[in-house]
Amino acid sequence: MFARPRPPFSQIIKGARKSQVFVNLLFIPPFDRRLFALKPHTIRFQSTYTKNLLNMATSNTIHLTPDDTGVFKFGSQDSETAKKTSQLLQENHDKHHIFFNNTGFHNHIVHHLLTLYGLGAPASVIERQYKLNASYQRPVVLSKNQAPVDMSIPDNFHNNLGKQMYYHDFLVFWQREIESKGWKDVLKERVFAGDSKADDMLGRMFAGFLHPLIHLGFGIEFNQPAIIAEALAQASVHDLWITKYLLDVEKKAQPGNKTIPQLLDEIRDDKKLSTAAEWDDGNKIRDGILARAPDEMMNYASQWTVEKGELEAKTAQMISSAVYFAAAAQRPPKQVKFDFYYMHCVNSSIFFTSFNKQDFLSEAQKVRLLEWKGRFDLTMYASRRSPELLLEEISGYVPKLLEAGDAEWSGLFQRLFEFEDDGHAVKLGRAVAHAEVVSQGYEDQDWAKIKSFMWLKIGNMVADSVEDTGDTWARSVGFDEAWKDYVDRPRQVHL
Template identity: 40%
Template structure:
């Protein structure tokens, strides 16, 4: 059993979506290398704030039954990039009990290990639920700092925290909280602006997410906002200058407690839809590197639903802000024209492969976590959204999830690393480096 500082992945903690039988040797290998990562590596592997993806990669591979050798290879590959943990400052860890001192350390990467140690000790003393509530959902000033930062850097802290929650790993939950604490504050502007717009709106019932995405798609003022550049930005700074129209549209996504399960499925569905359909014919099929993070994060909301130590009102708030951030994320990448026919008519390289075969294929691939995370999240989406197949608020039909998973695998498997994804799918210039589709594929898209 996992403790506050010890990772232990087992058959009973293999995630909300996993293959039926995971070899014990895979679980043991994953546990060993995840513990090594937890103890030895910083959350950022360089001074630009690029993220350590070892936890994401290995837990995903475990859930889809990678072999022990594949787990080990992935760890060795990613380990080569990492920076060592900074030394623990025991005095700073102790002082973090003081709210003012805690706040003074936020957004400083040098304090990651101190925050991690602080949260581990808190979890050991009080348990996961009370610590997460106090430091994320209590609405106290420091909790608000961390809550907004969960959505920073295209959702990385929330993704990391989500892995900890989904796989019932307290040390990884502590990593996620610590990661949020050392991110920058720009995304908080998004929360404040959208919340102000929400409070000013007369439409308190909200609207379907796909309608809001379509509204952004048709708004040229948002699409042509100078702050978005070419849609390839990594830092959150451009969002500080986004048009007010965007905040008002995002504010129309509302969630009530009695809608929680259906709205979770709706968010998952629409995330997959706008990510898959953001194509630029006649260019070859590619998925947007930034938008896939919205899909990759969506699976954790299936996990949040299952955790009784998360209050209903906190699940609602997380989902409400995730949906609003999804709308902003779509706009940030140029509000790409959505061509779902490019998904429907896509011809996979290996069309007979189902989910299990795709899992084996991606486990054998020299990934960096992004492709396997995406394929597992899409498989979860197909499962979660199936009951809503005929509902108009769910534009992504069941067969499209597998089509998109094929597209993800086909478009990355043989590509050079920087050619795996488009970055800023709504901007024509971001597609210029990619080749045109084969004639038969181009014909099927017209």
């Protein structure tokens, strides 16, 4: 039963006023599912207005243009690649769940393809990487017998938060919200308003090792309302425990001038906190840090604050510091490897450039989002047993390939285009290169541990490490156990 009268479908396709009626059915919720059964050649349009409406990004249609290449302007794109990438992202949107297994491992196709697209990868590379990762995804509706749930009913929405089986139902809900109000107003009301309901959603953005926040960042960066709807649906099926922690830290915070690198050192020197996580903890933040040293962690995290007028500088500090602790957490003489969890702190950092540009967010809302991210990063560092950070591992690094071009950003990105994974590696490369740009003008600051030539060194560390033997990512690098299966370095990696 539709909420408003519908004309016969034959009239929509063949009869008078077909163009405008079709557009209403497609773009004004509730959506008419009969449209999705049509073959592309079935539909003919009379008006240019209708064609233009369909040739745009909406809450359920992904449409990239050659100009949509993101905040890090490295490579240009063409209309062919824009069309192909849009088609692949649309297929992922329509067919695939946000988790590819019951454990909650994330579908990274959106992240991977948009990163490749933003860096100028050709359509052939993007399609090959898509096929590699589409092969193991689950259907968007997990059970054929699962009845749809209307999440516009408040009890349904509240009672099903955190349940991955309802991802598609939440997706439909958020698509309709965005189509009705626009994505900016939806985010302003449902994520950033500062009331208890919005804080619930904001906190869930930081769950799952920042994946909902990363997804939201891609949607905003590439101007795609459908991907923003995916991010909101993804957040809706994540758990809530990190929200209480971030709110408690916020209540404890007082204005101060400590930097993230200072606090990293203090966390490492605090023996109770730095050893609170144990190797066998299922989730080393929840079951380790927040179970055994919650007061200590909140004490340090609450000391990182952003005052009025500091947004740009503190954003640069957060971005630079995430790269610093991710790259410097090595274990010589073992192979150079990046920590899987620290890598997510870096990969999410790039989106704060986009967040800060949004006119629908107030400065106070941007500051709050940034403070939560910096405090989350400090907590993530502690949860991996607070490894020693070795700057000489970066400054003295000798790249594997020294030929002209191979060790520069263009050559590094080409190598990461070809690397077969779920997109983490090329995302890390792009985020590090972006961090270099953002950090320009701040290298004289005490918190700026990574300087000048060191950025490209880290880019080489990324490409070399993922191409090296052994697991692509080390996990929880402050623990001895994280390194036991890696071999000693077979070549000179330092000057």
